[in-house]
Amino acid sequence: ETVFDAWVSPELLAEWFAPPGCTLFIARLDARTGGGYHWCVRNPAFGDCWTTGVYTEVLRPERLVFTSVIADAEGFPRSASSQGHDPDWPDETTIRVIFKELAGGTLVTLEQSV
DSSP states (O other): OHHHHHOOHHHHHHSSOOTTTEEEEEEEEEETTEEEEEEEEEEETTEEEEEEEEEEEEEETTTTEEEEEEEOTTBBBBOGGGGOOOOTOSSSSEEEEEEEEEEEEEEEEEEEOO
């Protein structure tokens, strides 16, 4: 449950989600089935990367499934190329995170439809 919480709590997610040297700004996070998010990975070398999405499945503490769409700061979907990203990146991807308790820890499996 602790690892699951690290994915759905804004305070905990902001501590680890962004790559080294970057920060995560969370404008909105409603981690429930049908809820959504809007956040930005801030990279000092490359600028902001905003994404938005919808949680399609939240099964505590086993699984999270959510969409990911490149967006602008207002949360409107945008093309990858219009935001300075790889133009071949899909308009929407689905991310599936599975948590499995193991002796003394948690195995996390992440799949993204790219």
